[in-house]
Amino acid sequence: MTIPVDVIEAQALSLPQADRSRLVDRLLASLGHDQEWEDAWADEADQREARIQTGQGQWVNGPETLAHIRESLR
Numbered sequence: 001m002t003i004p005v006d007v008i009e010a011q012a013l014s015l016p017q018a019d020r021s022r023l024v025d026r027l028l029a030s031l032g033h034d035q036e037w038e039d040a041w042a043d044e045a046d047q048r049e050a051r052i053q054t055g056q057g058q059w060v061n062g063p064e065t066l067a068h069i070r071e072s073l074r
Contacts, residue, residue: 012023051057 012020015023048057052059
């Protein structure tokens with residue numbers, strides 16, 4: 001017997017935050033990983049941080065940026 005995904009989702013969302021976080025970690029680990037992809041993202045993160053530290057880049061507010069993008073797509 002399999003449980004419908006929407007039932008599992010509802011149950012997972014009702015868990016305390018710490019348990020949801022642990023569940024996410026376990027689910028992601030179960031998917032395996034692509035070391036090349038992880039290395040590429042780590043390099044990109046390092047480059048972005050370096051640009052911010054040297055003044056060539058700046059932090060942006062995520063929710064404000066998403067709101068701006070959504071508004072521009074209307």
